[in-house]
Amino acid sequence: MSSKKWHEYSEEEILRANIEKYQRDDIVKFYEDFEEPRYSYIEYQIILAAVLKAMREKLGRPVRAVDMCGGAGKAAFVIKSIQPDSEVFLVDLSDKMLNIARQRAAKLGLELNIVEADAFSFLEQDVEYDLFVYSSALHHFKDPINLLKVSAGRMNPKGMIVTIADPTTLIKSRRYRFFQFLATKRDVKLHLIKQCFQRRIKKAATADEEFDVAEYQTYTGIDDHQLCRDLASIDLHPLLHLRYPAGEPYMTKIMPYLGLCWAFSTVICLSPDDYQANVELMKQEIKSQLPFRIRFF
Ligand SMILES: C[S@@+](CC[C@H](N)C(=O)[O-])C[C@H]1O[C@@H](n2cnc3c(N)ncnc32)[C@H](O)[C@@H]1O
Numbered sequence: 001m002s003s004k005k006w007h008e009y010s011e012e013e014i015l016r017a018n019i020e021k022y023q024r025d026d027i028v029k030f031y032e033d034f035e036e037p038r039y040s041y042i043e044y045q046i047i048l049a050a051v052l053k054a055m056r057e058k059l060g061r062p063v064r065a066v067d068m069c070g071g072a073g074k075a076a077f078v079i080k081s082i083q084p085d086s087e088v089f090l091v092d093l094s095d096k097m098l099n100i101a102r103q104r105a106a107k108l109g110l111e112l113n114i115v116e117a118d119a120f121s122f123l124e125q126d127v128e129y130d131l132f133v134y135s136s137a138l139h140h141f142k143d144p145i146n147l148l149k150v151s152a153g154r155m156n157p158k159g160m161i162v163t164i165a166d167p168t169t170l171i172k173s174r175r176y177r178f179f180q181f182l183a184t185k186r187d188v189k190l191h192l193i194k195q196c197f198q199r200r201i202k203k204a205a206t207a208d209e210e211f212d213v214a215e216y217q218t219y220t221g222i223d224d225h226q227l228c229r230d231l232a233s234i235d236l237h238p239l240l241h242l243r244y245p246a247g248e249p250y251m252t253k254i255m256p257y258l259g260l261c262w263a264f265s266t267v268i269c270l271s272p273d274d275y276q277a278n279v280e281l282m283k284q285e286i287k288s289q290l291p292f293r294i295r296f297f
Contacts, residue, residue: 148236244292
């Protein structure tokens with residue numbers, strides 16, 4: 001057990017924790033299971049369709065996109081399904097996660113450029129892309145703003161960055177934790193109760209708290225409004241910013257009414273003037289097609 005706080009870990013140490021974590025067979029299996037059809041990831045379909053439509057109009061050609069920290073390629077496959085003539089790179093540090101994507105691509109007869117690399121190493125190459133997607137990925141970095149800034153440095157001036165499926169700080173709230181507990185299966189509930197008691201005993205014995213370095217911000221969430229302000233201050237313009245209720249499809253219909261829009265997505269561009277005229281239409285398309293309520297900011 002370490003007495004070090006998460007903020008005292010370097011980006012390099014956090015990267016090493018991620019490399020270790022995403023080589024574990026139980027973690028990889030978890031992502032394999034998430035490929036089940038019941039998880040439709042409808043928000044990916046709809047948000048990326050709106051973005052790709054606007055980009056096609058501006059670029060006049062299919063996109064060159066990167067699903068960064070893409071794991072099993074959730075976003076990469078959605079981009080390919082919306083725009084089959086797009087060129088899609090799937091980048092991840094875990095070969096085991098990429099193997100899931102390799103098998104799926106072979107099954108579907110799709111061509112993906114699969115690259116085993118960590119994000120910053122990939123971005124060192126002097127190559128330009130139109131679209132970067134960070135799906136459930138920002139929270140794995142100590143400094144997401146720096147990551148987005150470096151990505152923007154490899155971006156076409158008419159390009160965009162889409163972040164999706166990162167948690168807001170709402171996940172720290174008692175309300176979120178209570179409903180998360182209610183929604184779990186009985187055996188998981190019992191496990192959580194046991195864990196809770198064990199933690200109390202441990203806490204009494206020592207001031208240190210154990211945590212997963214790779215996953216720390218999954219439990220603290222990201223201050224998404226601050227993120228947008230920080231982006232604007234370095235001339236990266238959040239064109240759209242929304243909070244939505246990710247999870248089991250039936251729960252996502254109820255969650256907004258309980259104030260549980262816990263995930264966020266931000267669409268960022270370099271030149272807002274190019275896309276300003278598209279914003280209202282993109283918002284309308286996203287809002288009207290999603291099967292649950294969302295909030296734009
Ligand atoms: C929560 S998973 C998300 C996977 C996928 N994007 C999705 O939405 O299902 C996080 C992924 O980020 C990858 N990852 C973490 N840190 C990374 C880094 N510094 N560079 C590249 N990939 C990284 C992990 O290997 C893992 O596959």
